[in-house]
Amino acid sequence: MDAAVAWGHDLARDLEAYSAETLSWVDIDRGCLLAGPPGTGKTTFARALAATCCVPPVVGSYSIWQSSREGHLGDLLKAMGATFDEARKAAHSILFVDELDSFYSRSADSRHPDWWTAVVGALLEHLDGVVGREGVVVVGATNHPEMVDPAITRSGRLDRITAVLLPDQRALAATFRVHFGEDLAGVDLTRAALLALGGTGADCERWARGAGGGRARPRAR
Structure with a gap:
């Protein structure tokens, strides 16, 4: 994962400069999507990245949020919001969102469209909404980048997609x-x-x- 490691070292230097107030938050790459087969170390990378950046890791995923309380839509959205709030309070921090392919492309999924519109819309709002997320770097992981809703990976969100390949x-x-x-x-x-x-x-x-x-x-x- 040479590309991911290089990005991580650059991020660590940028966050150090941000802490020293010599670099503005708008100049920091605030997100990355790790894409690759299962078992290639995406989760391990996220933990190592947080340690290298000397910041607390915060973890979330669709399955974690959906399993909150009764699993109703309102429970899921509250759990998602709580995770982002935790990351904001800990800022600067690394928020790792696993299983990002669980957020199906809304245009490709005809089942329960109202559900997915609400869920994906809430994630987009947390990524770049009115509240903002200064000090929070979001790292996503997926085994199937083609399944992720394209709005999540558009410019300004998780627009950097880094391949994590099988090791040589x-x-x-x-x-x-x-x-x-x-x-x-x-x-x-x-x-x-x-x-x-x-x-x-x-x-x-x-x-x-x-x-x-x-x-x-x-x-x-």
Whole structure:
């Protein structure tokens, strides 16, 4: 995720300048949509971004908001508003909105159009409405960017779409090294990474965990 990492470092520098009042909020890139297959580290990136920027992470998603209380439309909208309010109070902050493809394109979905008009409209209002969100950087994540309502990704909202691709051999070797920790110290993991091509960072974690568990369990006699 080289492009995402480069954007994150630029954002960290901009937020530092914003804190020092040497950069105006209008000059800061205030949003990004991470798009890529499941397990490629979009959520991990959002956590790391908040840590790098030394700001609190705030998390929301359609499923989190929809599961609030009775799950009625009013409950969902209140929960969404509460998350944005939390991010504003913590500003500057990183607000991570997962599963953004859950906000279906209103023009492509004929089921319950009134529901989706209200839900997507509320999200758009929080992104750039009258209340504003100075100090709040919104990072979205999706496995299917083509399903996201285009109004969400228009200019001034989450208009920067950054691809988070499957890791190459170099990245897989580095990911294995992180998850193995002190185990296999000094061992070249290039061959393992070659065999793992096509896998994700989440797969590497699972394989490393399985290898560790296999060593820890006593062999049956």
